[in-house]
Amino acid sequence: MERIPILGMGKLLLVTIQVDMHDRLAMTLQDDLTTRISATGARGVLLDISSLEIVDSFIGRMISNIAAMARVLDAETVVVGMQPAVAITLVELGLSLPGVRTALNVEKGMAVLRGLASVEEEGEEGDDPTAVDAEGRGDAGPPG
Amino acid sequence: MPVLRAEIMPVRSEHDVVLVRQATRAWAAAQGLGLVDQTKIVTAASELARNALEYGGGGTVRLEALQEGVRCGLRLTFEDQGPGIPDIALALSDGYTTGSGMGLGLGGSKRLVNEFDIWSEPGSGTRVAITRWK
Amino acid sequence: MTVPPPTSGSPASATLARTLEQHHDELLAEWVAAQSAVGRMSAGSTSELRQQGGEFLRLLVAGLASGDDAGSRAFAPVRGMLDDLSRSRAQQGFSPSETAMFVFALKRPLFARLRQDVRDADALATETWSATQLLDALGIYTMEVFQRGREDVIARQQQDMLELSTPVVTLWDGVLALPMIGTLDSARTQVVMETLLQRIVETGAEIAIIDITGVPTVDTLTAQHLLKTVTAARLMGAECIISGIRPQIAQTIVHLGVDLGNVTTKASLADAFRLALQRSGRVVARAAAGRQGGAAGAVQPSTAAGASTNRR
Numbered sequence: 001m002e003r004i005p006i007l008g009m010g011k012l013l014l015v016t017i018q019v020d021m022h023d024r025l026a027m028t029l030q031d032d033l034t035t036r037i038s039a040t041g042a043r044g045v046l047l048d049i050s051s052l053e054i055v056d057s058f059i060g061r062m063i064s065n066i067a068a069m070a071r072v073l074d075a076e077t078v079v080v081g082m083q084p085a086v087a088i089t090l091v092e093l094g095l096s097l098p099g100v101r102t103a104l105n106v107e108k109g110m111a112v113l114r115g116l117a118s119v120e121e122e123g124e125e126g127d128d129p130t131a132v133d134a135e136g137r138g139d140a141g142p143p144g
Numbered sequence: 145m146p147v148l149r150a151e152i153m154p155v156r157s158e159h160d161v162v163l164v165r166q167a168t169r170a171w172a173a174a175q176g177l178g179l180v181d182q183t184k185i186v187t188a189a190s191e192l193a194r195n196a197l198e199y200g201g202g203g204t205v206r207l208e209a210l211q212e213g214v215r216c217g218l219r220l221t222f223e224d225q226g227p228g229i230p231d232i233a234l235a236l237s238d239g240y241t242t243g244s245g246m247g248l249g250l251g252g253s254k255r256l257v258n259e260f261d262i263w264s265e266p267g268s269g270t271r272v273a274i275t276r277w278k
Numbered sequence: 279m280t281v282p283p284p285t286s287g288s289p290a291s292a293t294l295a296r297t298l299e300q301h302h303d304e305l306l307a308e309w310v311a312a313q314s315a316v317g318r319m320s321a322g323s324t325s326e327l328r329q330q331g332g333e334f335l336r337l338l339v340a341g342l343a344s345g346d347d348a349g350s351r352a353f354a355p356v357r358g359m360l361d362d363l364s365r366s367r368a369q370q371g372f373s374p375s376e377t378a379m380f381v382f383a384l385k386r387p388l389f390a391r392l393r394q395d396v397r398d399a400d401a402l403a404t405e406t407w408s409a410t411q412l413l414d415a416l417g418i419y420t421m422e423v424f425q426r427g428r429e430d431v432i433a434r435q436q437q438d439m440l441e442l443s444t445p446v447v448t449l450w451d452g453v454l455a456l457p458m459i460g461t462l463d464s465a466r467t468q469v470v471m472e473t474l475l476q477r478i479v480e481t482g483a484e485i486a487i488i489d490i491t492g493v494p495t496v497d498t499l500t501a502q503h504l505l506k507t508v509t510a511a512r513l514m515g516a517e518c519i520i521s522g523i524r525p526q527i528a529q530t531i532v533h534l535g536v537d538l539g540n541v542t543t544k545a546s547l548a549d550a551f552r553l554a555l556q557r558s559g560r561v562v563a564r565a566a567a568g569r570q571g572g573a574a575g576a577v578q579p580s581t582a583a584g585a586s587t588n589r590r
Contacts, residue, residue, distance in 0.1 A: 020162045054187050056187050057252065080515065084476050087475060092252075094251070180472055
């Protein structure tokens with residue numbers, strides 16, 4: 001049976017949704033994710049929806065549920081990569097995804113989670129969001 | 145208004161909902177709708193297909209490619225023989241739901257399309273027709 | 279194109295062709311003269327008319343070899359020539375009638391010659407009717423092409439206007455600005471919304487400043503559209519600041535009862551920019567005196583956390 005892969009990166013879990021979601025797949029994902037969060041003690045979940053061309057109220061509910069379940073397990077969720085057409089449609093639909101954080105892409109999503117001090121890891125290599133480069137100019141993050 | 149072509153698809157399983165979305169996307173693109181308009185009608189189709197499946201006990205959708213003068217459009221008519229909707233006005237208001245949803249299916253779908261018509265009789269089923277013009 | 283049913287292979291078309299050929303030079307001269315009398319014609323264009331007229335007559339004769347149905351394949355070269363003529367005249371600013379006169383002005387000289395050549399009254403009537411049908415159909419065709427040409431120009435200009443009026447600029451890393459000019463109607467706002475959101479994705483900018491200094495009035499619909507844009511951007515992970523709100527607009531917004539919710543607004547673009555820099559973890563500081571003697575400030579990171587968070 002098909003399932004959506006969950007990638008583990010330290011204390012962070014990355015879920016990339018690329019297929020057309022249906023009931024059973026959504027249920028399986030929620031099961032897998034909650035199990036994984038418990039097992040690894042993950043503190044952050046990145047939900048990458050950059051491939052989703054449609055987000056209806058069913059998917060919206062699924063996303064809200066995932067965020068809520070993760071929070072109960074002491075993990076924060078950030079949804080990244082929402083397409084403009086999807087965002088416009090969601091606004092028209094009246095769907096606001098309450099309690100769900102969003103970021104433009106995976107890098108920024110990770111910066112958000114790090115900023116929440118949820119997923120600090122020793123020896124982790126990555127861009128510090130307040131790093132100053134040689135010219136003395138700051139960056140809010142790597143270019144998207 | 146002249147119907148260029150029509151097709152009826154079943155809505156009796158989750159997989160059918162996926163197929164309906166894909167077909168709606170393809171037909172919308174063929175009628176020349178832009179990306180955002182495509183997304184809107186596919187999303188509305190998804191909502192209504194799920195409704196037909198979850199509350200109507202399954203049904204059908206009729207896709208029609210329209211041409212009226214110079215403008216092109218796409219009409220989808222969802223039909224089921226389910227229990228029907230006793231209070232349509234209430235069902236169209238946001239936040240209303242009898243299921244576990246977010247209660248946005250009908251009212252939300254209405255906002256995504258240019259034309260929205262609904263007929264329902266308790267005991268006789270429901271028919272919802274939506275149209276998006278280019 | 280819709281034309282009357284063909285009278286294929288009729289002797290009429292043969293007679294017409296012959297008439298056109300035999301009296302070619304006189305026909306051309308009178309025809310050009312007739313056109314010059316109508317509408318805008320300069321001295322230089324008379325020769326152009328002669329050349330176009332000669333071409334038209336030649337193609338017409340060729341087409342008549344297969345009958346007199348203006349919509350048939352035999353007349354495709356004629357229609358093709360009229361296509362080009364019509365479009366170029368549309369662009370030059372000719373009116374539809376001036377353009378169609380190219381064809382219609384041929385009637386009088388042609389009928390005069392027919393009357394000379396065809397003695398029999400019945401035959402003359404048939405010839406004249408056949409010629410009328412043909413030229414009318416071609417004249418109408420010319421007008422239709424003209425119409426379509428104008429519509430193309432209008433559509434293209436509309437597109438240009440839309441694109442010109444929605445420029446999205448990058449003010450700094452991660453900060454976009456959208457200066458809006460003119461009234462915001464439904465269609466335009468839609469394009470604006472899509473353009474801005476697309477640019478946010480492309481540049482990864484987390485802050486977008488929508489400046490409405492150049493927007494004269496804001497009605498309920500406009501305000502709603504702006505709010506939808508802000509909400510959509512937020513859903514994607516970016517924040518919007520609305521700037522350039524003039525006192526009158528502020529009053530209108532309150533009177534209309536529009537709820538801006540927690541959308542940040544600033545009176546000036548400068549204020550909005552300062553806030554955007556701040557939110558993205560930067561501070562504008564003056565360079566130390568004596569170093570360069572310049573007053574230009576450098577933009578530096580502040581010690582506050584840089585990443586912006588969006589929680590709904």
